[in-house]
Amino acid sequence: MTPEKPLSSRQCIYNLINRLPIDRIPKGELVIDPDVLMAAGYAQSGFDETLEMIHYLGLDLVVISPKYPTNPHRLPTPADYHWPDLNRWVQQTPLFTFAILDGAFEWGLRLFGLEDFLPKIVRSSDFVHEFIHQVETYNIKLFENLVTEGIDGIILADDIASSASVLVRPTTLRNTFLPSLARQAEMIQSKNIPVFFHSDGNYSLVIEDIVNAGFDGLHCLDKNAGMEINKIQEQFGDRICLWGHLVANDVTQSVHTSFRAELVDQIHQLSVQGRIILGTTSGLFTGIDTSLLKQIYSAV
Amino acid sequence: MKNEAIAEAIVELEDDDALRLVQEAIDEGLDARDVLENGVMAGLREIGNRFESKEYFLAELTMGAKLVDQLIALLDPHLPKIQGPKRGVVVIGAVKGDLHSIGYGMVAKQLELAGYEIHNMGINTPPMAFIDKAREVKADIIGLSAFLVTTIPYCSEVINYVRDMGLKDQFKIIIGGAETNQEVADVMGADGFAPNASQAVKLCDQLLGITV
Numbered sequence: 001m002t003p004e005k006p007l008s009s010r011q012c013i014y015n016l017i018n019r020l021p022i023d024r025i026p027k028g029e030l031v032i033d034p035d036v037l038m039a040a041g042y043a044q045s046g047f048d049e050t051l052e053m054i055h056y057l058g059l060d061l062v063v064i065s066p067k068y069p070t071n072p073h074r075l076p077t078p079a080d081y082h083w084p085d086l087n088r089w090v091q092q093t094p095l096f097t098f099a100i101l102d103g104a105f106e107w108g109l110r111l112f113g114l115e116d117f118l119p120k121i122v123r124s125s126d127f128v129h130e131f132i133h134q135v136e137t138y139n140i141k142l143f144e145n146l147v148t149e150g151i152d153g154i155i156l157a158d159d160i161a162s163s164a165s166v167l168v169r170p171t172t173l174r175n176t177f178l179p180s181l182a183r184q185a186e187m188i189q190s191k192n193i194p195v196f197f198h199s200d201g202n203y204s205l206v207i208e209d210i211v212n213a214g215f216d217g218l219h220c221l222d223k224n225a226g227m228e229i230n231k232i233q234e235q236f237g238d239r240i241c242l243w244g245h246l247v248a249n250d251v252t253q254s255v256h257t258s259f260r261a262e263l264v265d266q267i268h269q270l271s272v273q274g275r276i277i278l279g280t281t282s283g284l285f286t287g288i289d290t291s292l293l294k295q296i297y298s299a300v
Numbered sequence: 301m302k303n304e305a306i307a308e309a310i311v312e313l314e315d316d317d318a319l320r321l322v323q324e325a326i327d328e329g330l331d332a333r334d335v336l337e338n339g340v341m342a343g344l345r346e347i348g349n350r351f352e353s354k355e356y357f358l359a360e361l362t363m364g365a366k367l368v369d370q371l372i373a374l375l376d377p378h379l380p381k382i383q384g385p386k387r388g389v390v391v392i393g394a395v396k397g398d399l400h401s402i403g404y405g406m407v408a409k410q411l412e413l414a415g416y417e418i419h420n421m422g423i424n425t426p427p428m429a430f431i432d433k434a435r436e437v438k439a440d441i442i443g444l445s446a447f448l449v450t451t452i453p454y455c456s457e458v459i460n461y462v463r464d465m466g467l468k469d470q471f472k473i474i475i476g477g478a479e480t481n482q483e484v485a486d487v488m489g490a491d492g493f494a495p496n497a498s499q500a501v502k503l504c505d506q507l508l509g510i511t512v
Contacts, residue, residue, distance in 0.1 A: 114448075115366065118359035122313075163449055163479055168359040200449065205354070 009060035010152060013096035016275050017153075017194045017216050017241055025271045025300050028061035028096075028243065030155075030198065030219060031283025040290060047085040051093060057290065058297050061096040061277070062089050063155065066142075073111050075134065078141045083149070090150040098196070099151050101142055101184075103158030104135035105167075105177055114167075121168050125176070132180045139184055147191055154188050154195045155219060156181055161201030163225040170205045178206065182213035189214065196243065200281075202226045207236070217241035222281040224249075229270060237274030245270070246280045251292050264299045302330060303339035310343025310371075311350070313363050318343075322371050332378035333413065340371045341497065344406070348496055358478060369405050379413065386417045388508045391434045392443035393421025394477075395454035403477055404445035410497035411443075411504060427458045434471050441504055444490075446477040455480075456488040463489070472507045476500060 007015065012026045032053055034045030042049040054062060064083050068076040089097045102110070108117040108131060121128050143154065158181065160166055166173060181197065188195040196217035197210055202225040210218070221227045221244040229245045245267070254260040270276050278300060280288065302325050309318035325335045347364040350356035356364075392408050405420075412418045419437055421429060434442050442462075444455045455475050462468055472491040475484070485493035491507055494500035505511070 114358075115362055119363050119366075122359050122363065162358055164358075165354060166357060168357050 008094040010094055010096045012060050013152070013277070016277065019275070025267065025276065025278050026060040027057070027278045027297050027300070028059050028063070028098075029057070029279050029283050030063050031065070031285070033283070033285045035286045036284045036288065036290065039286060047088055053284075053290070054095065057294050059095070061098060061153075062093070063098045063100060063283075064089060065100050075107065075111070075138055078138065078145065081142060081145075083146070086146075086149050086151070090152070096152045098153040098155050099146050100155045100157050100198075101139045102135075103139075103156055103160075103177065103181055103184075104132040105158045105160050107131075107135050109159065118167060121172060121176075128176050132176060136180045136184060140187060143184075143188055143191075143193075147193065151193065153216075154193055155198050156184060156188075156195060156215075157198040159200050160206070161199055161203040161225070163201050163222070165201075166203050166205050170209075173206050174209055178209050178213060181210070185214050189216070196241070200225070207232065211236045211240050215240060217243050217275075217277070219243040219279075220281045221245055223247060224281075229276075233270060233274045233276075241275040241277060242270075243277035244279055244281045245276070246278065246293075246296070248280070248282070248288060251280070251288055251296065254292050254296050260296060260299060263296065267300050302328075303335060303342065306335065306339030306371075307343035307346065310340065310364060310367060311346045313360060313367065315367050315370075318367055318371060319374065322374050326374065326378055332375045333380060336372070336375050336379065336409075336413070340368055340375070341406075341410075344368050345496070345498075361478065365403055365406070372406065372409050376409075382412070382415050384415075387415040387510055388440040388504060389417045389419070389437055390441045390443055390504065391419045391421060391430055391437065391439045392445070393425040393430065394423040394445045394447065395451050395458065396424060396426050397454055398423060398445065398447050398451040398477075403447065404443065406497040407443060407445070407476060407494070407500045410501050414501045414505075416501075416504065427454060427461050430458050431461055431465070431467065435467075439471055440508055441472045441474060443500070444473065444475045446475065446480055448477075449479045452477075452479060452484060452488075455490065459489050474500070474503055474507070 007023050012022050015022045016026055032050055037045040037049045037053060064086055067082045067084060068080045160173060185195045194216040196219050197215045198219040200220055218240055221229045221242060224247050229242055233242055250263055254263060267278060306318060306321045309321055344364055347356060347361060351361050390411055392404055394404060408418045408420050419433055430442050444458055446452045446455050459473055462471060474492040474494060475490045476494050480493060482493045492503045494503045
């Protein structure tokens with residue numbers, strides 16, 4: 001059933017997540033890189049310019065990434081965190097506002113580097129458990145601050161996979177990182193805030209565990225990494241929202257009318273079969289043609 | 301027996317055992333090249349097989365490659381120096397943004413042992429640095445390593461610069477690294493892709509029309 005009045009962006013995403021009627025396929029980007037705004041002719045890349053780009057593309061959500069000082073081998077303190085324009089996004093726009101919290105895997109890669117962190121996971125379970133506990137406690141503190149600011153949703157971002165597969169053994173993920181993500185998801189949802197999981201790459205070996213962890217949605221779903229949205233929807237679409245799907249090649253190729261028409265058809269199919277938020281898998285970075293992307297979004 | 305033990309220690313990621321066994325092989329006067337080929341590289345190949353079959357993951361691949369780098373450093377002074385004409389000249393390194401020496405170091409060593417002159421550019425190499433060095437040493441091949449998805453675009457950048465500067469006929473460009481594959485190479489217009497060090501030698505031979 002379609003709502004009588006057009007839904008606000010915030011309401012549209014809310015309804016989608018909560019299985020209530022929606023009047024369109026909602027759209028959203030994980031990132032809008034400042035260079036994209038510059039390439040579009042803006043002199044600056046602040047709140048107003050980002051909002052204009054969001055309106056131009058017809059997006060329904062915005063994602064706020066935190067800023068913090070970088071310290072080698074040490075997490076910043078919650079007091080160091082700054083969420084750019086969070087209050088304005090929440091109070092002054094009709095957009096559903098997500099904030100990103102990084103998971104322990106992501107933090108480990110950032111603080112120690114891939115070459116040091118992966119062996120630590122394999123060789124030292126004490127270190128891993130302690131580090132995961134540290135990040136979990138830290139995220140809960142950050143989340144509590146975000147709730148008081150009126151955040152609409154959380155993305156727990158943990159890049160646990162490369163385009164080939166997960167970076168460490170699935171059993172290691174199941175015994176260490178995933179239970180912590182599940183606890184965080186449960187805590188966030190206990191405040192009636194929806195929570196999505198984001199990872200790049202192909203995490204199909206543990207996707208069932210991630211769905212079972214209780215997330216409201218999954219973001220990215222990069223078909224170039226073998227994460228086929230059709231198959232994922234078939235398997236888990238009744239339990240979880242799927243957000244992403246478009247890759248750079250879809251945007252480039254949509255210059256051809258027939259390609260775009262077929263792509264739009266596929267997207268409509270997906271939206272009939274399950275709950276989807278349309279977006280690129282990577283977010284908007286230099287090289288993505290925003291005018292072509294707008295044509296796709298307008299046609300959907 | 302020694303080579304088998306070395307290979308097994310590598311596959312099991314037993315760093316101390318592998319280092320001890322290679323040192324023993326050197327002390328016993330075993331042929332360093334044979335130890336490299338049939339011990340060290342055999343172990344690494346098995347890690348690659350296990351990675352392919354999803355028994356091992358990037359963590360084990362990274363640890364194995366790091367260990368092998370240490371073992372090569374141990375063997376290096378004992379490996380034969382190539383005499384006579386060079387098979388070709390290769391400029392090789394990790395592209396801009398990529399801080400991982402894993403993998404391409406082994407490719408460089410295998411190529412050197414096969415008779416190639418190697419110019420190692422190290423990690424985080426800007427696109428023009430590859431091209432400047434290739435022109436300076438009159439390279440036949442530029443080898444680009446990208447360990448992460450995020451650094452793959454910098455391989456394209458080198459390829460585009462070479463094309464735009466009208467140098468495409470002078471250098472062949474090959475790519476490799478954990479996140480690359482033949483399709484990625486084809487899309488960006490590279491002359492070739494190699495999944496491992498021994499394939500890289502075959503690829504370079506093939507590109508230069510060398511039959512062994």
